[in-house]
Amino acid sequence: MTDSVEAEGHGYAAARLHLLTEEGRSGPPRRAALATLTDRWLAGLATEAARETGTTGWALVAVGGYGRGELSPRSDLDLLLLHDSPQPVAPLADRLWYPVWDLGLALDHSVRTPEEARKTAADDLKVQLGLLDARHVAGDAALTSALRSTVLADWRNQAPKRLPELREMCAERAERQGELSYLLEPDLKEARGGLRDATALRAVAASWLADAPREGLEEARTRLLDTRDALHLVTGRATDRLALQEQDQIAEALDLPDADALLRQVYEAARRISYASDVTWREVARVLRARESRPRRRGLLGRGRTPSSQTAAERVPLAEGVVEQEGEAVLALAARPERDPVLPLRAAAAAAQAGLPLSLHAVRRLAAAARPLPVPWPAEAREQLLTLLGAGESAVPVWEALEAEGLVTRLIPDWERVRCRPQRNAVHRFTVDRHLVEAAVQASGLTRRVGRPDLLLTAALLHDIGKGWPGDHSEAGEVIARDVAARIGFGAADAETLALLVRHHLLLIDTATRRDLDDPETVRTVAEAVRDTSTLELLAALTEADALATGPAAWSTWRASLLADLVERVAGALDTGDLPDSADREPTAEEERLAIEAARTRGPVLALHARAEPEPEGDAQDEALGVELLLAVPDRPGLLAHAAGVLALHRLTVRAADLRAVDPVGEGPVALLSWRVSAEYGALPEAARLRADLARAFDGSLDIEARLAEREAAYPRRRGVVPPPPRVTIAPGHTSQTATVLEVRAHDAPGLLHRIGLALTATAVTVRSARISTLGANAVDAFYLVGKDGDPLPPARAAEVAHQVEAALR
Template sequence: MASVEENDDRNDSPGPSGYAAARLRLLDAESRSGPPRRSGLSRITDEWVSALFETAARESGVRGAALVAVGGYGRGELSPRSDLDLLLLHDGRDSGAIAALADRVWYPVWDLGIALDHSVRTASEARKVAGDDLKVHLGLLDARHVAGDLGLTAGLRTAVLADWRNQAVKRLPELRELGLERAERAGELQYLLEPDLKEAHGGLRDATALRAVAASWVADAPREGLAAARRTLLDVRDALHLTTGRATDRLALQEQDQVADALGLLDADVLLRQVYEAARTLSYASEVTWREVERVLKSRSVRPRLKALLGGRPAPERTPLADGVVEQDGEAVLARTARPEKDAVLPLRAAAAAAQAGVPVNLHVVRQLAKVAPPLPVPWPAEAREELVTLLGAAEAAVPVWEALEAEGLITRLLPDWERVRCRPQRNPVHTWTVDRHLVETAVRAAGMTRRVHRPDLLLVAALLHDIGKGWPGDHSVAGETIARDMAARIGFDAADVAVLATLVRHHLLLVETATRRDLDDPATVRGVAEAVGSVSTLELLHALTEADALATGPAAWSAWRASLVADLVKRVGAVLAGEPLAEAEPAVPSAEQERLAVEAYRTGGPVLALRAREEGDAALGVELSIALPDQPGVLPAVAGVLAMHRLTVRTAELRLADVPVEGAEPVLLLVWRVAAAYGGLPEAARLRADLVRALDGSLDLPSRLAEREKAYEAGVRRRSVQPPPPRVTVAASASRHATVLEVRAQDAPGLLHRIGRALEGAGVRVRSAHVSTLGASAVDAFYVTGVDGGPLGAGEAAGVARGVGAALG
């Protein structure tokens, strides 16, 4: 007897209104989410289209036809906005009647606004199309009988599966290539901030591909966690469909909180972490499966020739890699003499040996080690620590090996604190990776810098741990210092090395933040970094870690310009740590070119400027723009506005009074800016000067001109439905003895520096220098300002200026 719940899913009538009502009840029933909803939706759809088919076939007298569900519908996985994939299969006897029958099934579906992917074919036609189109063949592998002649459906299924297995040598490489192209186009699901749940690598398409591989009888995917991962992605897609009311597979940022709420999750971060974990399971299963497919297909093509030559099946070749580890068939496996149940270091030794040889670790070996290898003692023995460093030192070859250990739980067993960062999303578009993968990628980058430092082991481990505090509340550098101490001691480093690693983790952002936001000519800047770092050897490690971290973050985090600033800071700090006295900053001496500009500005009474490319070695560091003009109010906002109008990005800006080598001449204002073209080429200096003259005399309405660009920019932000956080302006206490340092963090936008300059001008303060840095969509700027007396502002006045700038940006 059917339950009440089952009866609720049934159609009130075979007509569209009955189906629509039953569908709506099912989608509104919170208790029926997940697989019950998908199977229920498939069931009531079966009942409806089956009734349509049977009524039409009976009234038209059609025999020898069947209605077949294929693709996702064939698997019984209908999401709220899924297409219906239907095949009208027939025996080819009465094409006119079959066409009429198809219309009587298709049109009611279209009338309800349901997307329909349909076809009408004989079994031989379906097989021929499948032979020409891999995607059609994949859909037919999930063919399921809905109504009509069961024998037709069964015959087609049998034939299609036989074709798939017989053509596996050709079809599986095609399927692999299709997946690689899709991954290149859609990216890796486990690392994307706005992932495509279906198309990205590790998504639902890959789950379907694994089913197809299993159907070929060539290989099968590792089953542990696979069904749960698939279910997670399907549940998220269901919630996404219901939240947006659209047939979408892209989990956009603005919809993640609603989807999380619909699934009963705490927030969008928890949602993304579940998605990433599911994607990682599917991605790992895919890599293992395709490796096995390649091995089997290769053996099928090679074995007959070897048998003919050798008269029998040869024994597999085994090449020693390390104690207890050998290479066989392109994978690291255990030697026959290995005793994994008695060798606690064997998991790390096998991983290090595999990475150094550039081969993966066999799946069954990793699982065996996870089950039987005893835990390492704490602290680790020296061999275990050395094998970890060897693994990390293998650079890119370490990544797949690390992922294999992580998939089977070995990483969190070795390093329990790793669980906090595993699959943790980073809400910053500058970051390419999740926290855990970023740490591994930083170690990969650091492996290429081990020749630059005296302690490569400390560099590699610091790279692996530098963001370990991101799994905890508060400043991740502060939390990370404590965790790194514990982890370094666990790994077996002595007290001195533990202290160095803790310092590196605590200050891993110090060099790049100081170099890009502070005045390096200010002794307080250099002295503060030297006191934090403590020694030349630690500075050397921190320099390499800074570069590795930035390179592993993403393309927006590192550049020749940033590298040059960090190198300059390291040179100055190294001199202090080596015992050289730190002299007070001398007033900057103008170059010959700047002195010429100052003289010309004095003589003409107006602005003069020059553009000069800056390079260091083979690295382009942007363009230096020097401007000299008589001292007057409004210079900073005027110059910043003109540069923004010409789409020039400002990296640094220095403003100072320069003496004119003419007797009795008043000093002129000298501005030295580092700029780069946002896109296109640089404008001519004459055009910049003409617009600057107009901006200073008021004939060029900069606010209006920039407002047009800002309006277009803000419209683009609204279209992306991303609400940026509010701007934040703070006073950096004790950052300089000569000036007050204001830090501005805001959404980058055209004219931002112009608005800041107007606010500072309105506050009656002078800007000595500006250090402008853009990371992704965020501007992180620092301004050295003084009062009219040339000294730092009082605490109350500085706070007031900060509030005023914040209000202007808000």
């Protein structure tokens, strides 16, 4: 090395050190200044070396992060020496690389002709990505410009092939490195949602095939770069791993109060990049599918298909105001979010139940236009939230879409304190908010075990909500859960149950693993806390969902057996009470009038009423939803199946129902059915049409099965959510002294009650009365059965009926 080169190197090193330690200089300005300083030094070095070696036809090109002008303190210098000269360029390269190495700087270098660079890019996706950010530093600028133009043209021409490769590369890296937004010691560059993914989004945009949602994306990338700068300066190493022992120092360097604040900022940035990646890759897939199908579409149009009819065929209704289009849930053309405050939740629930992503345009329109929900929420809003939570895994991306646009904290303001909050516990694999959503996902698979799946799902979503406050999170969460329950429209009794579940969500597992279960005091203490078996079964399911959502170390066969033992002992110590038998209730004056008219006319008689608002102290399961339909019809075999089938044909969703028999005029029993229904797409049928179809169903002239099958064929649905299997059980003998109580817990779906009715008819039992309720996406139904002699079924016969009904539903 000549004295002048050495002196220039020392000057560069001193200026670099001053820049890195200068007060008030950080972030993008420092990275840009460091890149400019390095450009000047390398340009002088290269120009002098070319003069001394007599080399012509060369260019020094910065690529990758250096090409973007983003040099962190310990970043590699990614350099390409480009040449088209016949003379050797090795002497020039040596005079460039050795001074860089002598200063201890990391160097990633290559020497290529334009043709070699282009061929290498075609063979190596990583090289091609680096060249997309090529920037001229020194030498022949025309060489650099020509290479940039060629590489960009190749990238755009090869995008249909290259972008799927890039997506696969991103997915493999995410599988290895995990989610940046949940890791306690994340890799800022390689983990999903990190700097590599941000670079991939730039590459997609450069293809002109699709683009990422830009709002907040640059700020997120800048935040991660700033954090990496601080990491490099604190550790003195070229690392991207945010280790626990260094987080407090890095937080201080970034003027943040503590390591939790640092991680929360990092998580927020990573989520923004992850969400943008999800949206962008969906758009890429959509565009590529459209390109592949163009010849086929032209052929179809040539055979008489019109563009308008083709577009219409692609829009499949999902819910009122929501349709499926091109693999996403989007708002219907007639949807008016400014007039429909429940639409955000309805759209989210419909998307999750169908296993579809909620489109970016839909979420942003909802965030911008939807009116706030009244407090307390209307019953439909709460039902849609429960339907969303009950969708299982497919609820997660939909929830993340709502959260990305600020809709979650608008719906539940207390969510803000747990959003992106890290968990300082290696057992936990998620942040607090993501853990709560995951707990709801796990709870959705346990809803068949409990009589109130709505309370289970809500408790799962709220059980750690107190972690955003100082003190014991269970105590703080109890207060918050009570307030949130009231906000979303639960009655006072349900709100107290939810508060109790949140307050004691650790009670069962802590007691089962830390106390002597043979000590009567242990069982007595738990029994006093949970109060009744209904709450006990909810708490047991919540405990399991919480553990499964935490991570593999939190749940095991041993823990499950201890919990089951404790629950069995506590259940034995509690007074279970009786399940209410709807046959005990006297008919109202209107019900009696309808029953008398049905007995005299021997045909169906019905009345439709808009529901009254629920009483403020009422519980959720007692609220009427939509419209109340009263139906009286002479009792006959298959009545329940026929009536439920007609309602399904008219797209009426049964939210709750009571069935019982009366004999108002001594001429034989009349079945009274009190339905609470809501219209699937908003429009209620005319009472006359409904009555006519009921009459046809009862006289056998309406083929309900065929009509339902035709409707399903006309509106094919994707697979969507795979719910837990149905569970059909016989309630304990003390539940009713006059009937056998069959309990059905299943995923609600059009025609479900019709199928249950058909299965019961096939068993030749008599449904004396029934209590039907739909909680979110879950049906929880009780049927009071008697045999031909009017008595409860013998145990063996009851078990056989339960097995047959469950088999029919599966």
